[in-house]
Amino acid sequence: MSNSDLTRIFAISTPGDGAAVETSSATSRRTFIKISGAGLVLGLMPLPEVAGLGGAAEAAATSLAPNPFLVIAPDDTVTVIIKHLDKGQGAATGLASLAAEELDADWSQIRTVFAPADATKYKNLEFGVQGVGGSNGLSNSYSQYREAGATARAMLVSAAASAWKVPAAEITVKAGKLAHSSGKSASFGEMAQAAAIVAVPKSVKLKDAKDFVFIGKSFPRVDSVAKSNGTAKYTIDQQMDGMLVAVIARPPKFGATVKSVDASATEKIAGVVRVITIPQGVAVLAKSTWPAIKGREALKIVWDESKAETRGTAEIFAEYRAALDKPGLPVRAEGDAAAAMAKAAKVVSVDFEFPYLAHATMEPMNAVVRFNGTKAEIWTGSQLQTVDQGVAAAILGIKPENVSLTTLWAGGSFGRRAVPDAHFVAEACMIAKAYGQPVPIKTIWTREDDIKGGYYRPAYLHRIKAGLDAAGKIIAWRHVIVGQSIIAGTPFEAMAVKDGIDLSSVEGANNLPYAIPNFKLELTTTKIGVPVLWWRSVGSTHTAHATEHMIDILAREAGRDPLMFRMDLLAKHPRHAEALKLAAFKAGWDAPLPAGRFRGMALHESFKSYVAQVAEISLKDGGGFKVERVVCAVDCGIAVNPDVVVAQMEGGIGYGLGAAMKGAITLKGGAVEQSNFDDYEVLRMSEMPRIEVHIVPSTAPPQASGSPVHRRSCRPSPTRFWPRRAFERLRCR
Amino acid sequence: MPTIITVNGERRSLDADPETPLLWVLRDELELTGTKFGCGIAQCGACTVHVKGEPQRSCQITLKDAAGLEITTIEGLSGKVAEAVRKAWASLDVVQCGYCQSGQVMAAVALLQAKPKPTDADIDTAFDGNICRCNTYTRIRAGVHAGSKMLGG
Numbered sequence: 001m002s003n004s005d006l007t008r009i010f011a012i013s014t015p016g017d018g019a020a021v022e023t024s025s026a027t028s029r030r031t032f033i034k035i036s037g038a039g040l041v042l043g044l045m046p047l048p049e050v051a052g053l054g055g056a057a058e059a060a061a062t063s064l065a066p067n068p069f070l071v072i073a074p075d076d077t078v079t080v081i082i083k084h085l086d087k088g089q090g091a092a093t094g095l096a097s098l099a100a101e102e103l104d105a106d107w108s109q110i111r112t113v114f115a116p117a118d119a120t121k122y123k124n125l126e127f128g129v130q131g132v133g134g135s136n137g138l139s140n141s142y143s144q145y146r147e148a149g150a151t152a153r154a155m156l157v158s159a160a161a162s163a164w165k166v167p168a169a170e171i172t173v174k175a176g177k178l179a180h181s182s183g184k185s186a187s188f189g190e191m192a193q194a195a196a197i198v199a200v201p202k203s204v205k206l207k208d209a210k211d212f213v214f215i216g217k218s219f220p221r222v223d224s225v226a227k228s229n230g231t232a233k234y235t236i237d238q239q240m241d242g243m244l245v246a247v248i249a250r251p252p253k254f255g256a257t258v259k260s261v262d263a264s265a266t267e268k269i270a271g272v273v274r275v276i277t278i279p280q281g282v283a284v285l286a287k288s289t290w291p292a293i294k295g296r297e298a299l300k301i302v303w304d305e306s307k308a309e310t311r312g313t314a315e316i317f318a319e320y321r322a323a324l325d326k327p328g329l330p331v332r333a334e335g336d337a338a339a340a341m342a343k344a345a346k347v348v349s350v351d352f353e354f355p356y357l358a359h360a361t362m363e364p365m366n367a368v369v370r371f372n373g374t375k376a377e378i379w380t381g382s383q384l385q386t387v388d389q390g391v392a393a394a395i396l397g398i399k400p401e402n403v404s405l406t407t408l409w410a411g412g413s414f415g416r417r418a419v420p421d422a423h424f425v426a427e428a429c430m431i432a433k434a435y436g437q438p439v440p441i442k443t444i445w446t447r448e449d450d451i452k453g454g455y456y457r458p459a460y461l462h463r464i465k466a467g468l469d470a471a472g473k474i475i476a477w478r479h480v481i482v483g484q485s486i487i488a489g490t491p492f493e494a495m496a497v498k499d500g501i502d503l504s505s506v507e508g509a510n511n512l513p514y515a516i517p518n519f520k521l522e523l524t525t526t527k528i529g530v531p532v533l534w535w536r537s538v539g540s541t542h543t544a545h546a547t548e549h550m551i552d553i554l555a556r557e558a559g560r561d562p563l564m565f566r567m568d569l570l571a572k573h574p575r576h577a578e579a580l581k582l583a584a585f586k587a588g589w590d591a592p593l594p595a596g597r598f599r600g601m602a603l604h605e606s607f608k609s610y611v612a613q614v615a616e617i618s619l620k621d622g623g624g625f626k627v628e629r630v631v632c633a634v635d636c637g638i639a640v641n642p643d644v645v646v647a648q649m650e651g652g653i654g655y656g657l658g659a660a661m662k663g664a665i666t667l668k669g670g671a672v673e674q675s676n677f678d679d680y681e682v683l684r685m686s687e688m689p690r691i692e693v694h695i696v697p698s699t700a701p702p703q704a705s706g707s708p709v710h711r712r713s714c715r716p717s718p719t720r721f722w723p724r725r726a727f728e729r730l731r732c733r
Numbered sequence: 734m735p736t737i738i739t740v741n742g743e744r745r746s747l748d749a750d751p752e753t754p755l756l757w758v759l760r761d762e763l764e765l766t767g768t769k770f771g772c773g774i775a776q777c778g779a780c781t782v783h784v785k786g787e788p789q790r791s792c793q794i795t796l797k798d799a800a801g802l803e804i805t806t807i808e809g810l811s812g813k814v815a816e817a818v819r820k821a822w823a824s825l826d827v828v829q830c831g832y833c834q835s836g837q838v839m840a841a842v843a844l845l846q847a848k849p850k851p852t853d854a855d856i857d858t859a860f861d862g863n864i865c866r867c868n869t870y871t872r873i874r875a876g877v878h879a880g881s882k883m884l885g886g
Contacts, residue, residue: 088830088867220826227831228822228838230767230807237766245761270750288761289770290753362771362779362832362866411769411832412866447772643826647872651829654868677776677864686857688870 064192066155066200068121069148070099076176076189078103079111083122083141084132085383086114086223087361087413088651090644093221094138095145097214097641102149102207105188106176107214112222117385117405131384133418133534135607138640143206150204152195156188159195209699218643223409235366235380235408238442243368244273246431246443247292249299250281253308253670254454255529258282262300269295278430280423283443285435293446309529310670313459316528317353320461320482324351328480328522329500332510335518340476344467347476348557352464352546354483355664357457357535358680363411364445365453367428371396372438376403380425381410383418387491391422395429414655415534416455420490423455451680452672456665457535458484460505462546472558474569477516479509479547482524484532500525504534508543508606513576514551514569530667536655537606544604545660552600562601563589576603578696579612579633586694587614587631597628609636610696613653615689627657627689635696646693653691658683738799740765741809751797756780758796759806767807767835771864778863781836782806788843790862807835814845814884821879829867836863841877850886851877 064072071079080096092112100110115122115130122130125140153173160178161168163186172179179185209215226232251257261282263275271291276283282299286292311319341347367380369392376396382388385405393400410417428443435441445453460483467476485502487493496503503510506523535541555565563584570577580603593599596618603612616629632649639645662681666673674680735746738755740763749762754773759765759782771779773792780791783805794802818841821827828834837860844851844859851859856874865873 088828090829220823221828223831224823224826224828225819227828227834228819229810230765230835232831233766234769234832236770237760239761239764239766288749288757290750290757290761360866362777362830362864363769410830412830414866447774447777647826647829647869650871651868654870655866658868676774677772678774682864682866683868683870684864685860685870685873688868688874691871 062193083115087410098145099149101214104173114407117389119386130386155195155198240440243440256303256305256308259302259304265298266295312668313666328524331521337518337520340518341467345470346468349465352462354460354542359414359416361412364450365424366444368442369432370440371432378405388425414536454531455533458532464550476518507539513573540606548602579610582633583612637700649693755794756791778836781839817880817883821876827872
């Protein structure tokens with residue numbers, strides 16, 4: 001089958017400009033107008049509260065700040081205030097581009113600063129708290145930041161119309177310049193002061209998609225330069241007068257507590273200032289990082305392990321295997337899977353084990369806290385700003401409004417910095433409170449703290465049993481998942497746990513798109529004393545792997561081509577089908593491969609984006625294999641910045657591949673066996689495949705299709721084209 | 734007794750414990766925070782500096798051992814090769830979270846200085862010690878090739 005055959009058979013649509021659908025959510029508009037009502041005109045906006053706009057008091061008299069999202073200064077800069085953490089996914093670039101689009105700004109005049117923690121102005125419109133997760137950073141802000149830009153544009157135009165005594169409708173705005181056919185023109189900066197006293201318009205019209213200058217185009221990131229010359233500031237880079245650095249000796253087993261401490265050797269180390277016991281362990285405070293680390297090594301701690309988790313990976317999986325044979329909670333049931341299975345010509349049952357995984361962000365967790373008894377200042381790469389703020393306030397015994405939280409660039413997150421218990425901010429606050437002096441204290445995690453510290457992607461065990469009829473059609477599917485809940489017991493429980501089912505445990509399995517008449521999915525939720533957390537693409541990290549691997553096994557058993565086997569089951573899911581066709585077409589599916597090369601595919605929906613991948617592998621001498629090439633097709637609705645989408649897919653493929661091939665946290669007697677990058681291995685340069693990303697042209701709005709800065713864990717699913725040893729290697733991951 | 738080291742062409746006198754890793758001297762004492770902490774055991778390359786133009790892990794060099802060495806950090810990186818690499822990094826938007834990128838840029842400059850026309854295999858060897866958890870590896874590779882091209886390679 002050649003590519004031209006594929007084109008004919010599947011009628012591949014020609015990639016072109018993705019036309020966009022105009023969107024304006026009623027909810028966000030109301031929120032926005034309410035917010036603008038509080039700061040109608042310039043001078044009423046409390047500008048200096050925004051980090052990075054210090055000294056803005058005098059600038060305020062001449063700047064335009066019609067809403068909490070942007071400030072236009074007389075120097076012609078447009079500063080967009082970014083409400084979400086940017087941990088590499090491009091939030092700053094993305095949100096700035098939405099405002100720039102409607103403002104008709106020039107990209108070179110755009111600056112960004114992170115917003116302070118303030119849910120009244122900066123909440124996630126899908127969560128109610130300020131924060132970002134589930135890849136919804138751009139989608140929840142899509143209308144909000146565009147309206148912010150459109151409002152400022154209308155005010156600039158209105159000011160120019162008054163100044164030039166011409167009708168507003170005759171004024172054009174392009175690349176940061178206002179102009180009129182009479183020859184009059186002005187920069188945004190020149191018009192900012194006059195625009196600041198114009199009434200904020202009650203409603204604004206957003207652009208038609210055909211007029212987009214930025215949205216749907218690739219334009220440069222705002223952070224490339226600062227991040228390649230060492231000037232971008234992360235939390236660990238905070239250096240302040242009188243600052244102390246703290247590291248915490250943490251229990252060797254989860255749930256253990258401090259019984260007694262002998263800090264005498266620690267206190268003799270030059271630079272060590274104080275040793276403080278907090279519920280999380282024993283903190284060593286020092287004048288700089290090295291004495292803090294050395295001081296921690298010198299501590300002699302006796303731990304009380306009476307309430308600690310002492311099971312190891314072997315015991316945990318033995319319990320999980322036993323749970324597979326007991327009925328779980330029903331998640332989704334159609335037809336009669338048991339009856340159909342009994343009638344099947346062939347029944348296949350496969351178990352899939354998934355280990356705990358650490359996120360291993362390049363910058364380990366950290367937070368700087370300064371507390372003077374009545375007010376606190378916090379600097380951190382916060383992904384849930386107002387959750388961190390609220391927890392800090394509760395610990396310090398002050399009101400949340402007395403906690404100012406400044407978000408800094410974060411050295412990766414992958415979910416790790418969105419912590420419902422705010423634990424790494426909480427412990428930094430406990431240290432600051434116990435120390436009792438208003439000096440900034442930077443609490444840092446070392447890599448060992450990070451790898452051993454929990455908050456892992458949970459371990460899961462899946463069993464999928466499926467029945468094929470004599471024609472090779474899937475007639476029965478029974479899927480059982482066993483593992484810990486990420487969300488039970490957190491403030492997000494009401495949102496994501498329904499009838500005892502944590503949706504994040506089953507997402508990707510409960511919405512399996514394939515037409516299977518008799519389907520049953522069950523979940524058994526376990527209780528293990530290992531803290532767990534969402535990990536890039538959450539439930540799909542394991543459900544995509546198990547279900548797609550199983551589909552391939554069934555295609556092999558049925559003697560079918562994995563592509564056509566899937567296509568036959570996707571009649572009701574055109575977006576899945578389109579993504580799969582595009583990946584197959586671009587990869588040259590069924591084109592002959594060189595000797596020693598093999599090809600496989602996978603298809604999955606996650607956070608309302610649809611991704612298909614075709615992977616090519618080669619066998620290594622002496623065992624193992626290398627993924628040589630991955631062709632990826634993604635439908636994420638409108639891709640606000642296609643190059644950022646491509647970057648996220650490239651990164652997601654590498655992140656998932658590293659976990660599938662190498663990553664595993666294991667426990668023995670309750671203690672984590674790994675400690676650093678030497679034994680918790682991650683993907684490296686020589687293991688990265690060549691990647692080609694193709695974006696499915698879409699007119700679907702981003703809020704209905706997941707974030708355009710979407711990312712996904714890639715687990716290229718082995719197929720009949722793959723040799724068995726590659727197949728087996730991936731089954732137990 | 735203070736230890737004298739040369740960083741980015743400047744002589745600096747330091748009173749810190751001579752056993753302190755250069756990484757923490759740079760970051761905490763000299764406030765050159767572009768050099769990042771990632772692992773502390775020479776596994777990730779985030780703390781890469783140049784010692785006489787060679788990429789070295791600053792977490793593995795003590796202050797005592799650094800005495801008399803000429804050390805260049807990301808803040809002091811200059812010259813034609815550095816400019817080309819930075820230009821390539823910006824034009825390809827290599828960075829994501831960016832935390833490892835000081836180390837990646839240091840590795841790229843050292844490689845291009847030693848081998849103006851590196852092959853993919855050369856890049857694998859030069860960068861396998863520099864972890865990027867955002868997995869920007871494809872763009873780092875493209876960035877090295879683009880830098881090489883700009884320099885006439």
